[in-house]
Amino acid sequence: MPASLATSVAGTFVWLGMVLAISFIEAPVKFRAPGVTLKLGLGIGRLVFRALNACELVLAVVVIIGLLTGDPGSGPVAALGVAVVVLVTQLLLVRPLLTRRSDAVLAAPEGADGPRSHAHLWYVGTELVKVVALLVGGILLLGAG
Template sequence: MMGTAHATAVAVVFVWLGMVLAISFLEAPLKFRAPGVTLQVGLGIGRLVFRALNTVEVVLAAILLAAFAFDPPRTTAMVAVGVAVVMLAGQLAIRPALNRRSDAVLAAPDGTDPGGRSRAHYGYVALELVKVPALLVGGIALLA
């Protein structure tokens, strides 16, 4: 029988996974295809959405760590969730560089992109591409 802490961990991992998939891989790229959404508007929306997502992710990670303290999971689940938490920490470290770059685009009088996507953006996406399978593996391991 699954205890409360364990059930909470399962729910949190899959909520976290769903949020990342919905926002990073659905909302983020699609908003730029909407009629009338300029680069400046899209970046403004993206900054708000990703700041909120990262805040919720930190809360979810804290809940997971607390749940693991009460009911430690198998090693596979702990390592996978640990990888996801480390990826999130990396993304939080990259956010200031992304904010500086989006500030420059938002300040451009013609709203043009001053040089394509930044390395920081690619780094953020790369960390997201590691975080998603880590959460999936962690969730499945918690269910096993």
């Protein structure tokens, strides 16, 4: 397997692991910890997801460069292209909605949850699409080498 494709494989699976660990383990578990209020959990979540998204952008660039300099075929490119498009959609469309919601909750008086929002469901849905795209893309890349 050429080094460029091996780099894309590594970047893809590191990216996948980070999304699974943060979005599907850390995020829901933190709210079950003793003493973690909604406001505290949201404050922590904002920091964690900002860091995750920065890492995702770096990994997306690494994966794209590896795909551009290798010859993976159309399958991995399409699958990983979906993952990149989903990430950009999350950053430009869904995250701003989540930020508005968390701003309102953090500004609400103690004991009030603030306004409800469906943005969280959109984020979870896009995370699921991204996970499938990364898994499929990574597996197809392994077969391309």
